[in-house]
Amino acid sequence: MRFAVEEINNSTTLLPNVSLGYEIFDHCSDTRNFHAVLSFISKNGSMKPKEKLNNYQPKVIALTGPYGSLRTITVAPLITMDLIPMVNYGASSYVFSDKLQYPSYVRTIPSNKDLIEMIIHIIRWYGWNWVAFLGSQHDLDGLKLFNKYIRNTGICLAYQEGLSLNANYSQTLKKIDELNINVIVIFALPQYATKMIKSAIANNIQNKVWIASQHWAMNKQLPTEPGIGKIGTIIGITEKLLSLPGFNEFVYKARGTTDVGHNDRAESEVQGKNKTCNQVCDYCSLLTAEEIINENPTLSFSIYAAIYTIAHALHKVLQCDMNECHKNTVVKPYMLLGEIKKLDFLLNGRHIEYDDHFDPTISFAVVLWRTDVNPPRFEMVGSYEKHPEITFTIDNSLLLWHNNGSVPFSNCSVECEAGYSRKPEGFHSCCFSCEKCPPNTYVDFSRKYIRQQTMRPWNLKR
Helix, strand or coil: CHHHHHHHHCCCCCCCCCCCCCCCCCCCCCCCCHHHHHHHHCECCECCCCCCHHHCCCCCCCEECCCCHHHHHHHHHHHHCCCCCEEECCCCCHHHHCCCCCCCEEECCCCHHHHHHHHHHHHHHCCCCEEEEEEECCCCCHHHHHHHHCCCCCCEEEEEEEECCCCCHHHHHHHHHHCCCCEEEECCCHHHHHHHHHHHHHCCCCCEEEEECCCCCCCCCHHHCCCHHHHEEEEEEEECCCCCCCHHHHHHHHHCCCCCCCCHHHHHHHHCCCCCCCCCCCCHHHCCHHHHHCCCHHHHHHHHHHHHHHHHHHHHHCCCCCCCCCCCCCCCHHHHHHHHCCCEEEECCEEEEECCCCCECCCEEEEEEECCCCCCEEEEEEEEECCCCCEEEECHHHCCCCCCCCCCCCCCCCCCCCCEEEEECCCCCCCEEEEECCCCEEEECCCCCCEEEECCCCCCCC
């Protein structure tokens, strides 16, 4: 965020004679986060009942963050009820697309609906129908949306679980293995995915297909984990990657060193403090430049895009030209919101624009984790476009499957041969046995559950 603000303030064209200011608050917990929010929406430290929105002038004209849907949903109603633009970079829950409840919520990352639809496209592309879905307690609707959108697709959800950090990950993997599930979707934040992948390595889980949600698809630490190549093939879904020129240099300059080691002095100071939630990021000083730079690049760009969204909207409200802005204009939050809806600008090669739900129009990539090379890398093997129409494709020749190059099998049952019909078994529609068709019958493939119908002999008369 600081990088984007400094870049904008140094620009001579975006806001030529205007400087952006900001306040940063650390998110402590869902219940102790309201001090910062109330500070943002107050004026001179107080809040008064408002009769007209036109007269409302809070301390800030826009807000970005926090990261995560659960954190966001606790504070979003307070922000959006007064039409203060809440340009979020890390909350993907589909509930925020409801503009009746969150009228000024804007996001620079795709919604869970888009992410789930893309995962289903991948599963259907390879004909899998026997899958596991692992979410987390911080996920508000990923599992719900997955269950909704796999209806009438032939996909069966064989196992599902909402993980906590204290969950028994080994037991979860054991259950999945016993059910012969070979495709596992992990739709969770990095801390949950990391524990699950490390547990899979420790428990010698092998030859699975792991589908990584955007939250951890570009995690740069996990691919270097010893033994990760044995657990199978990892496919990630993410936004098409874009670079941030100058970001690395900015981080090194801000840190004042290129030393990889931690700041021992800062660490000792933190250890000497009581671990209290006081809206101060005690541990920020412990992060090295490399740790910041190696963070998920899609997250970095989402934050960058959020700040530029606010700046471009402000450019319109202040009627800026190449030389100056009309600084005498009193900027109201709702004015920014109106301009955000109309935005369409290029940012490092990406079109930044929003649909009627204030969701971004984004191009997605399917990436393969190449853990077989040193150093490991992410290789784009497919793409998913929603605009102007939905197109999904994967280059099968680029997929290096763990199973000797052949597509892994993850179906409840093997399809019946000609002359045999399905006989449903158990709860799931994709689980069946095959029985030989009686004479003078045929299989009706138009129905979800295949049934037999008797063929009547023709009575030919002259």
